[in-house]
Amino acid sequence: MIALTISEENYLKALYHLYQPDEGIGTNAIANHLNTKPASVTEMLKKLSEKKLLTYEKYQGVILTKKGYASALNVVRRHRLWEYFLVDKLNLKWDEVHDIAEQLEHIQSDVLIEKLDMYLGHPKIDPHGDPIPDKEGKMCIVNCCCMSEIKLNTKAKISGVKNHTTAFLKHLDKIELVIGKVVKIKERNEFDQSVALEINKKVLHISKDVAQNLLVEKVK
Amino acid sequence: MIALTISEENYLKALYHLYQPDEGIGTNAIANHLNTKPASVTEMLKKLSEKKLLTYEKYQGVILTKKGYASALNVVRRHRLWEYFLVDKLNLKWDEVHDIAEQLEHIQSDVLIEKLDMYLGHPKIDPHGDPIPDKEGKMCIVNCCCMSEIKLNTKAKISGVKNHTTAFLKHLDKIELVIGKVVKIKERNEFDQSVALEINKKVLHISKDVAQNLLVEKVK
């Protein structure tokens, strides 16, 4: 594998996250995701295309190649392992780790990552409920769906978040909706799409915005 | 404190390491230390001088200001804490950690470093025997001197290395001269400045180059 710049890695990661089946990813979407401008994206796509990390044709949207996908997954792996480390070993809060992991993910050293993975005990899921790819890019399938799509009166376990912003994560802490908690969906309001949950006999009302960003797993 | 670029931090660190009392540091020395060219150094010195991190006047050599010194020490602190982490927690070998720590030292997050320091138990000495500055820049005085300057028949404990290259550290591993080992200086050869050591009744001959790069502490 050729060494990539931090920017290149960030583009690959963005493409990984923006991927939708049967859709090329647009310049605007990428620019938006990376807080940059479409013109800058076009340039970078040309470069990455020359490196065979993605297939790019003018105006056609972009798709990662096998090689590009593997590189992207590798960045994701590093990011999630570091997040796990920060929370599990250094006791940082789950809302504090994203920006730090954004930096740590770019440290170049395969040995480091292998040793870190070993030290952490080969974790499979990061603190936000996202799966951690292994060395070969394999990761467990998280059998989850969005809280706003689940049927009434089902029991479900909070298994992850879609939104990784500090604001959202802090809000979840405040209402004590942390990963692992088991809830029962009691009511969905037509008017504002808010949801009523039952947690240990108590009722908790959450807004549509919260429900839409929560991932849950059905529980028997 | 203003955020510095990786390059700026590397220059400050170089200046810290190159410091000699009553001497301005020359452009050539810096360029050499950073594997760059004197012309590039001049440019950077101007920039750092504008940021009040050092005092610079054309052709006069350069000296860190209080502010610059503090920033440099902070980089050194981060570097050494990460080295400690890599060896103590991840079980990397002491000759593998330098390049990785060179990258990790630039991660920007005060919280991270405080948590890391706490997690490691506030270590005072890194795996190469160098003192780790605390948050305020204070560090313990390592009362050591060069193996090639020590008197005959003194007992001494290996306490650090001057040379941090992989080649040197691997060599030390091979001859089992690791930090903490207690030796007695038995003989110094006029001819090649090589040194004979006694370690547990056995005799070990080390070259001038090894002796010059080993730091020792006298032992009663």
Added chain:
DNA sequence: AATATAATTTAGTTTCACCTAAAAAAATAT
């Protein structure tokens, strides 16, 4: 003190990753 050598600085380029403004292509609406 004059000259040779070494160190340092200036001037002019390069590369990377970004930018703005304008042009071109594609998608959408009338």
Added chain:
DNA sequence: ATATTTTTTTAGGTGAAACTAAATTATATT
């Protein structure tokens, strides 16, 4: 089908941090 809007690309520029080559200043030697 044409016009409008949106998306994407091109063209030209910027700042950071490096570079080379040439000029300048400092130091060392005779």
